[in-house]
Amino acid sequence: MGLNQSLFAQRFGIAEPLLHSWLGEALSQGGDFADLYFEYVESTSLSLDESIVKGATQGVTMGVGVRVISGERTGYGYSDDFSAEKVRKAARAAAYIASGPAKVPKAGFSEAPPRDLYPVPRYAAETALSDRVDLVRRADEAARAADARVFQVQAAFVDVVRHVMVASSDGRLTADVQPMARINVSVLAKDKQGPPQRGYAGGGGRYGLDYFTGERSPEAFAREAVRQAIVLLDAGEAPAGEMTVVLGPGWPGILLHEAVGHGLEADFGRKGVSAFSGRIGQQVTSPLCTVVDNGTIAHRRGSLNYDDEGNPTSETVLIENGVLRGFLQDELSSRLSGAPPTGNGRRENYQAIPMPRMTNTYMLPGESDPADIIRSVNNGIYCANFGGGQVDITSGNFVFSATESYLIEGGRLTRPVRGATLIGNGPEALKHVSMVGHDLKLDEGVGICGKEGQSVPVGVGIPTIKIDRMTVGGTA
Amino acid sequence: MSAAAPPAPALTAIAESVIENARRLGAELAECTIIDSEEFECRVRLGEVEKLTRAGSRAIGLRVITGQRVGSAYTSDFTQAGLQRMLDSAVSLAKISTVDEYAGLPEPSELGSHDADLQLYWDDVAALDPQHSIDMARRAEAAAIKADPRIVNSEGGSFASNLRQRVFANSLGFSGCYRSSSCSISAVPVVEDNGVRQRDYWFSAAPNVAGLDEPESVGLRAAERVLRRIGARKVATAKVPVVFEQRVARSIAGHIFEAVAGETVYRKESFLAGKLGEKVASSNVTLIDDAILPAHLGSSPFDDEGVRSRRTVVVENGVLRSYLLNSYAARKLSLRTTGNAVRGITGNASTGTGNLYLAPGELAPAQIVSKLKNAFYVTELLGSGVNITNGDYSRGAAGLWIENGELAYPVQEVTVAGDLRRMLQEIDTVGSDLEFRGSVAAPTLLVGEMTISGR
Numbered sequence: 001m002g003l004n005q006s007l008f009a010q011r012f013g014i015a016e017p018l019l020h021s022w023l024g025e026a027l028s029q030g031g032d033f034a035d036l037y038f039e040y041v042e043s044t045s046l047s048l049d050e051s052i053v054k055g056a057t058q059g060v061t062m063g064v065g066v067r068v069i070s071g072e073r074t075g076y077g078y079s080d081d082f083s084a085e086k087v088r089k090a091a092r093a094a095a096y097i098a099s100g101p102a103k104v105p106k107a108g109f110s111e112a113p114p115r116d117l118y119p120v121p122r123y124a125a126e127t128a129l130s131d132r133v134d135l136v137r138r139a140d141e142a143a144r145a146a147d148a149r150v151f152q153v154q155a156a157f158v159d160v161v162r163h164v165m166v167a168s169s170d171g172r173l174t175a176d177v178q179p180m181a182r183i184n185v186s187v188l189a190k191d192k193q194g195p196p197q198r199g200y201a202g203g204g205g206r207y208g209l210d211y212f213t214g215e216r217s218p219e220a221f222a223r224e225a226v227r228q229a230i231v232l233l234d235a236g237e238a239p240a241g242e243m244t245v246v247l248g249p250g251w252p253g254i255l256l257h258e259a260v261g262h263g264l265e266a267d268f269g270r271k272g273v274s275a276f277s278g279r280i281g282q283q284v285t286s287p288l289c290t291v292v293d294n295g296t297i298a299h300r301r302g303s304l305n306y307d308d309e310g311n312p313t314s315e316t317v318l319i320e321n322g323v324l325r326g327f328l329q330d331e332l333s334s335r336l337s338g339a340p341p342t343g344n345g346r347r348e349n350y351q352a353i354p355m356p357r358m359t360n361t362y363m364l365p366g367e368s369d370p371a372d373i374i375r376s377v378n379n380g381i382y383c384a385n386f387g388g389g390q391v392d393i394t395s396g397n398f399v400f401s402a403t404e405s406y407l408i409e410g411g412r413l414t415r416p417v418r419g420a421t422l423i424g425n426g427p428e429a430l431k432h433v434s435m436v437g438h439d440l441k442l443d444e445g446v447g448i449c450g451k452e453g454q455s456v457p458v459g460v461g462i463p464t465i466k467i468d469r470m471t472v473g474g475t476a
Numbered sequence: 477m478s479a480a481a482p483p484a485p486a487l488t489a490i491a492e493s494v495i496e497n498a499r500r501l502g503a504e505l506a507e508c509t510i511i512d513s514e515e516f517e518c519r520v521r522l523g524e525v526e527k528l529t530r531a532g533s534r535a536i537g538l539r540v541i542t543g544q545r546v547g548s549a550y551t552s553d554f555t556q557a558g559l560q561r562m563l564d565s566a567v568s569l570a571k572i573s574t575v576d577e578y579a580g581l582p583e584p585s586e587l588g589s590h591d592a593d594l595q596l597y598w599d600d601v602a603a604l605d606p607q608h609s610i611d612m613a614r615r616a617e618a619a620a621i622k623a624d625p626r627i628v629n630s631e632g633g634s635f636a637s638n639l640r641q642r643v644f645a646n647s648l649g650f651s652g653c654y655r656s657s658s659c660s661i662s663a664v665p666v667v668e669d670n671g672v673r674q675r676d677y678w679f680s681a682a683p684n685v686a687g688l689d690e691p692e693s694v695g696l697r698a699a700e701r702v703l704r705r706i707g708a709r710k711v712a713t714a715k716v717p718v719v720f721e722q723r724v725a726r727s728i729a730g731h732i733f734e735a736v737a738g739e740t741v742y743r744k745e746s747f748l749a750g751k752l753g754e755k756v757a758s759s760n761v762t763l764i765d766d767a768i769l770p771a772h773l774g775s776s777p778f779d780d781e782g783v784r785s786r787r788t789v790v791v792e793n794g795v796l797r798s799y800l801l802n803s804y805a806a807r808k809l810s811l812r813t814t815g816n817a818v819r820g821i822t823g824n825a826s827t828g829t830g831n832l833y834l835a836p837g838e839l840a841p842a843q844i845v846s847k848l849k850n851a852f853y854v855t856e857l858l859g860s861g862v863n864i865t866n867g868d869y870s871r872g873a874a875g876l877w878i879e880n881g882e883l884a885y886p887v888q889e890v891t892v893a894g895d896l897r898r899m900l901q902e903i904d905t906v907g908s909d910l911e912f913r914g915s916v917a918a919p920t921l922l923v924g925e926m927t928i929s930g931r
Contacts, residue, residue: 045823049743052576056569057823059550060558063533072521076529080552093530096606129572152743188745188865195747195866238870240893240929241713271521272629273666275673351515353527390858390872394631394666394675395708397889399859399872421861421870421891423929471710473861473870473891473929 006175023105025091030100031070035168039350047156048136063350070098106171115305118206124159139218146226152188166310174310189229199229203444238420238474244380249441253462258389258398265356266333275396285430287322295359301445302360302459313343330356348454362461366436370464375411396426421473437464491645503540510643520613521632537822550822582803587650588784595771598684601657619695620665631664650782663698676702708886717851725918737827738805757900763791767830774831774915781817834918837906841920846881867897894926
């Protein structure tokens with residue numbers, strides 16, 4: 001999309017000469033590079049609790065962020081007002097970090113070629129509110145009908161349309177419209193005895209309302225949430241200590257996000273504070289593992305036509321047959337290291353400085369049959385679902401919390417066990433991967449990644465894998 | 477010097493006129509919030525400014541109730557057209573939500589402002605210039621790096637400050653406004669030993685610059701913390717007593733908060749639902765939420781639905797005395813609001829804390845450690861493996877092993893697990909070292925026996 005088709009030109013009258021003059025203000029104290037990031041976000045959120053639609057919220061946030069890069073320094077200012085005077089003030093705030101003769105931004109802009117990774121005929125935002133309310137009601141009814149032990153259901157549907165435009169002092173200009181829709185269902189179930197147990201399911205992506213049918217219908221997510229809660233009603237204590245761990249396909253890919261993904265973000269790498277710093281070309285996982293970050297998969301939650309610095313997203317091989325190949329770059333890291341940008345410069349919103357971030361991170365499929373993987377384990381644990389995770393990128397220690405797991409005894413899944421955190425060390429943990437399934441699955445589209453206080457939507461994926469040794473943090 | 481908040485006639489007038497317009501469009505009840513904030517943040521790395529942000533923003537939110545149906549909207553577009561669009565959205569959303577007999581505003585008698593000056597706004601924050609702020613960040617980092625030659629790298633020293641104004645008005649005639657300030661300083665040194673890197677951090681936060689620790693002291697404490705991680709190892713799986721150092725002990729206060737927050741109680745989602753008057757923790761445990769402590773980061777004259785702020789004893793000597801409630805949860809539970817409503821700028825209020833803290837005991841941390849033969853001293857927790865519904869507690873941890881009353885060696889890559897319900901009953905000792913660096917605080921805690929999972 002070009003400037004003239006964008007909402008920023010049409011509704012706010014922003015034209016090339018203005019962009020050029022604001023970039024000139026940003027470089028008035030010198031600096032190597034400046035950019036303007038415009039954002040206009042419309043969102044609707046509908047939430048149901050106790051079978052009542054209690055929350056219905058709509059809103060608009062808009063603003064522009066101005067950035068100046070001078071060497072390793074970044075100056076930043078922003079304004080929630082597109083008036084020339086306010087943007088100029090933000091540009092002067094950003095210019096504060098530079099000290100030198102004024103620079104002149106490149107004359108004229110070249111608009112980036114169109115890319116269309118998320119064609120959506122009709123955004124969820126353009127459908128009747130009552131159609132969206134129906135989704136949460138149907139989830140509630142399906143969850144309650146699925147099992148009499150369910151006593152609480154919460155369901156929410158959130159849709160967002162994010163208009164963005166990036167103009168930079170090297171003459172690049174990109175504009176994009178990024179839809180997102182997501183449904184969540186959370187249930188509590190209780191038996192005659194024992195504490196209640198929780199189940200959770202959700203999904204979505206850069207889609208319209210028509211996506212939420214069949215296997216992605218509110219009923220399907222509701223039944224999945226109920227299934228998880230019911231499994232936990234009979235679950236025993238999770239085991240403690242080192243053991244063989246088998247991860248199921250899909251969302252357990254959060255392992256990769258924590259164990260290797262964050263440590264391969266180029267800002268940490270460049271500063272030498274990551275456990276992976278200086279290890280390009282070294283064997284960091286078992287040769288069975290190839291891990292990529294791919295921001296170009298159609299409609300995925302982590303996908304973007306252009307990143308938040310106007311660079312096209314791409315597929316980046318992070319680890320190839322166990323060997324560390326590359327880092328995820330943003331504009332600054334790429335400028336400083338000379339590595340080409342990978343389209344991973346992202347920011348939560350116009351108030352935030354971009355950083356290298358993941359998009360969709362997953363492991364390529366291997367050769368093993370998932371059933372054979374489980375059969376090969378005499379004593380271990382199978383983790384089918386996870387909650388969140390976290391990593392200390394310097395030591396490389398990471399955790400991720402299993403929410404649905406089973407003991408493996410004599411090559412068979414025997415009993416369900418309750419939640420437990422798994423812990424490992426990034427550059428070490430995946431050396432113990434001894435089997436990789438052929439069943440790569442991407443997650444359902446609920447991932448949110450946090451870094452330095454900024455949240456962005458991401459995707460993960462993994463086939464069934466066997467890790468010969470990992471610490472499981474149960475109590476038994 | 478604390479300055480009393482001056483009126484903000486312009487923003488208050490906008491809020492009041494939005495309420496009036498909402499009524500005109502048919503809303504029976506309405507609430508309007510405006511937040512205006514100015515932000516400064518800088519990070520210095522290896523002595524050089526790495527990033528600096530200076531900006532301001534504001535946003536307005538509206539919530540309306542008509543026929544017991546709720547609709548909400550927000551915008552950062554303060555033009556007439558922007559405000560009109562917000563009004564129309566909120567009113568039309570109320571038509572598609574469901575009748576909720578408990579939807580409403582607080583009782584008029586609960587509305588009001590705490591009348592003493594809470595010293596939330598400080599001129600020394602407003603008067604900061606960027607260069608002085610950068611210097612403080614630089615001094616914190618430099619002190620950390622200078623502390624030891626093994627500190628070879630750094631994720632930087634940072635300084636951040638914020639000036640904020642919050643306006644709230646509702647259709648019951650409440651209209652209030654307060655200003656607040658905050659600032660923080662931090663350092664994140666990185667140590668390298670035998671090719672293994674470790675990082676740690678320390679920080680100080682306060683409503684005023686004078687209330688911050690000296691930058692050098694922040695840097696030195698960060699350095700001490702990262703140095704004692706050198707040589708960290710994984711230990712064998714064991715069941716031992718666990719000491720939660722002050723910096724991580726506050727998370728336990730946070731879990732109790734989650735379990736007494738109104739919405740988790742009326743949904744029967746919390747293991748503390750229905751336990752008022754029962755012994756839910758060891759007698760050593762007294763948990764207080766106090767939103768009217770002067771010059772504290774969790775204080776406010778009124779909560780986010782205009783209810784007068786106050787002090788609430790949540791747990792007294794182990795007995796659950798009160799939940800923390802907003803007016804909605806209070807109506808659901810046939811109780812009175814405790815003034816703990818919190819929200820961004822719009823939507824139904826959820827529950828938040830004022831200054832929530834575990835009351836300190838008698839023993840200094842070193843005295844607690846000295847009586848333990850074989851135990852784990854936790855200095856960092858990773859992940860979110862805590863479930864307030866069934867009590868499951870399992871988190872990644874790093875820290876130091878205690879042998880014969882001393883901190884013997886550093887430990888990493890282990891988990892600490894137990895049942896939160898039992899952990900609260902088994903808080904054997906509460907330390908004397910209560911310190912506020914945010915709105916939730918706790919002194920060092922010794923918890924009976926937990927499972928450390930390692931090798």
